[in-house]
Amino acid sequence: MRHSLDHSFGLQRTASDRDALEGKLEVEAAAAAAHGVSRIPVEKQHDKACDDNSDPSLEMKKARRIIGFARFMAKTRQRYCVLSTLGKDTNLGIYTGKALRTDDVVNFPEIAIPLLFREWGEHVEGVADGTLWDRYIWEGEVADLETYTDRNRIDNRAVFVPGVGCTVNSVLDMNNIESTHGSTYDTAGLHRSRDPGTGAFSPYHSALTTAVTDIAPGAELFASYGDYWVPSIPGVQVTLDEVLDVTEDFLQNDLYEFVQSHRDADALTPDVKEALFAFVKDFPLPNQPFSNLPRNVPWADVERAIHKAVTHRKHTDTTTDNVSGESSVARQFIREQSIRDLAWLDEHGYCQDHLRPGRSTLPQAGRGAFATRNLPAGSVVGYAPLIHIGLHGREVLRITYPPSEHDHHVGNVDIDGENGTTPRTNYDLVLNYSFAHRNSTVILTPYGGMVNYINHGSTTSGRANVQVRWPDKSLIAHVPSWLEQDPIFLSETVEKIGLSFEYVALRDISEGEEVFMDYGPEWEQAWQTHVEQWQPVPDAERYQHTSEWKDLIGKDERGDSNMVLRTMEELESNPYPPNVVTMCRDSYRVTQAGTFEWLPVLRQGHERVYCNVLERKQYKSEADDSVANDESNPSVTLYVVAMQVGSARDNRVEERSDADEVGDADEWIVVERVPREEIFVYDRAFSADWHLPNVFRHPMMIPDYVMPLAWMNGPPEDAF
Known part of the structure; x- marks a missing residue:
């Protein structure tokens, strides 16, 4: 069913006519607090304990982000997803239907699903299945995910953010949004001591996308994937500034000058110039600068633009070495070609803003999807491309937890009942967001506007109000012939998406009603x-995540650590939760007296060592050795800590080389004068709910009426 232009998000409908799905993102005022507006991260950072101390402008940035979220709450947002303007070698692209201002929030707060099966940079050896995921995941720090080692706070993390996080394209140095960043940790009221639904859904949500510049209506939204990701993809447009500068130099100083120098030649007719330009654009050898040449634009238009730029440069004394502004023709056409006509977007789309996230009405389900308007029976409620695994899904998604000395703190008990003595296995959390079939090895994981929030409701009970089906036409992300291929074909096809689901209303659904499948x-x-x-x-x-224990977090409005940490003696009568650990940066020096003293850190890395607070001391200042005995005078609290050293010494800065004789990996030393902001309070690695051994894991099942016969390769040996 088609709806008016107040929708915001759509996806390509047919490959031939480039139809689009459309939609918008609405957030109700009450949802702002529920989705943690005050916890919107200021920027992507690896270490938050010291993040605001050196940059007072961050407070203003935080305020602007919150204002941007308020703007998003107050007005209808429009987004569309159609074939990207970046060309034939890309897939879908997302567009805005309304003007966006810098710091505006672009999307609904999205779910962030941690991927333990896909530790960044690693694959199952010898298995092609799963490598398609590389195109649809982010490094974990983008969404502020937990780490999987206590000592390294950034190592081995990956995150799946369905929706904008998967669909938006990248133009590197010309990006206009910061895509899906940050998240809020919230278990929706469930606790491991009483709720069987604990750990069955991702606790990370409210990942946001914000505009980094003003964006015109109809413009495609572009993120930056980093300098190394996009250039590694064959045939994709590479819009790094240094590449664009080469493109510009070729256009203005080579091609244009050649045409101008031969403008009186009879042979250089308009048709010949057009053919020459077409040859360069379709150059048969890989050429990154040529990837930025204006597409679908006649040479006459490009020539006029270059002439205007050259004239502008002459009047402003701009050289060809500085053509990134108004004089840059390549950049000008990329911006212009990234805008689609709103009438075209409105005409060629299905609506995909029908759903919003919220707390589910089901007691153990966490969050759910809710209708944003009345949806008649037969409406396409949502659309989702599918990340496929053909043969080895169970192998790819099965994870093995290493034994840990801390397993008894987090409930990791092996099958023999001994704490932390043998590794244990389980399926990764993303399995709960995927589709499978009892008679097939195929596993499909959807990504689309809020469809990953849809909870189970049986058809027999009357609760189910939507169902999935295959689109009846060819889409840019759906190739009907794939339904006739076998799982071997899917396992070997790892370079693109070719399957999609439509979510269709089984009956009339009222605005605000939860959607079930x-x-x-x-x-x-x-x-x-x-x-x-x-x-x-x-x-x-006794478990309590640090995000839920506000006193433990001890953060003020600027994010500074102000909590008084407990000493070992105090912990005997007032312990932290067993999942909590205190850690320090491994930085100290040997004093003339032979004791150890804190050494200020110049480079704030990601490595940590275990430490325990022994004592708090009051000093007149951090630089003054005098102990402050007069409580009426301002003083500074510094800590005496026991710090684990040994193997961690490999990460120490050069100034600490005089302490290299300190003992082995299990030895502890006492370090004086440690500032509070250099002691960190963390959840232990693998202590979060979704790592528990008793969590529920099972895929959604593909209905028999949907399942292609060609995919029926028999019941898998390892049933879920």
Whole structure:
């Protein structure tokens, strides 16, 4: 069903006519607080304990981000997703239907699903399945995910952000948005001591996309994927500034000058010039600068633009070495060609803003999807391309947890009942957001506007109000012939998306009503069995994530650490939750007296060592050795800590080389005068709910009426 132009997000409908799905993002005022507006990250950072101390402008940036979110709340936002303007070698692109101002929030707060199976840079050896995921994931720090090692706060993380995070394209140095960044950790009221749904859904949500510049209506939204990601993809436009400068130099100083120097030649007719330009654009050898030449534009238009730029440069004394502004023809055409006509976008789209996230009405489900308007029966409620795995999904998505000395703190118990003695395995969390079939190895993971929030409701109970189906036409992200191919074909096709689902209303759905889909009888039986057999892990009642213990976080409005940390003696009577650990940067020096003293850090890296607070001392200042005995005078609290050293010494700065004789990996030293901001309070690695051994894992089941016969390669040996 088509709707008016107040929709904001759409996806390519046919490959031939480049139809689009459309939609918008609406957020109700009450949802602002629920999605943690005050916790919008100021910028992507690896270490937050010291993030605001050196840059007072960050406070203003934070305020502007919150204002941008308020703007998003107050007015209708329009986004569309159609074939990208970057050309035939790209896929979908997202467009805005209304003008965006700098710092405006572009999208609904999105879910962020951590991917433990896909530690950044690693694949299952010898298995092609799963490598398609490389195109649809971000490094974990983008969404402020936990780390998987205590000592390194950035190592080995990947995150899946369905929606804008998967669909937006990159133009590197010409980006106009910061795509899906930050998240809020929230378990929707569930606790591991009482709720069997704990760990069955991602606790990370409210990942935001914000505009970094003013954006015109109809413009494609572009993120920056980094200097190395896009250039590594064959045939993709490479819009790094240094590449664009080469493009500009070729256009103005080579091609244009050649045409001008031969303008009186009879042979250089308009048709010949057009053919010459076409040859350069379609140069048969890979050429990054040529990828930025204006597409779908006749040479006459390009020639006029260059002439105007040359004239402008002469009047402003701008040289060809500085053509990144008004004199840059390549950049000008990229910007102009990235804008589509709103009438065209409105004409060729399905609406995909029908859903918004919110707290589910189901007790154990976490969050759910809710209708933003009345949806008649038969409406296409949502659309989602599918990331496919053909043969080895169970192998790819199965993860092995290493044994840990801290397993008894987080409930990681092996099958023999011994704490932390053997590795244990489980399926990754993303399995719960994926589709499978009992008679096939194929696994499909959808990404689209809020469809990943849709919870289970059985058809027999009448709760299900949507169902999935294949689109009946060829889409840029859906190739009908793939439904006739076997799983081997899917496992070997790892360079592009070729499958999509439509989510269709089974009956009239009222505005504000939660949307449900039948996950299948196998899923429902597995859930019922899980609930019946579920028992909390040992010590579950003491667990409290640091995001929920505000006093433990100890952050003021600027993000500065102001909490007084407890000493080892104080912890005997008032302990932290067992999942909490204190850590320090490994930085100290040996004093003339042979003791150890804190050494200020010049380069704030990501490595940490375990440390325990022994004592708090008051000094007149951080630089003064005098102990402040007069409580009426201002003083500085510095800490005496026991710091684990040894193998961690490899990460120490050069100034600490005089302490190299300090003992082995298990030895601890006492370090004086450690500032509060250099002591960090973290959740232990793998202590979050979704790592627990008793969590529910099961895919949604592809209905028999949808499942292609060609994919039926028999029941997998390893059932879910």
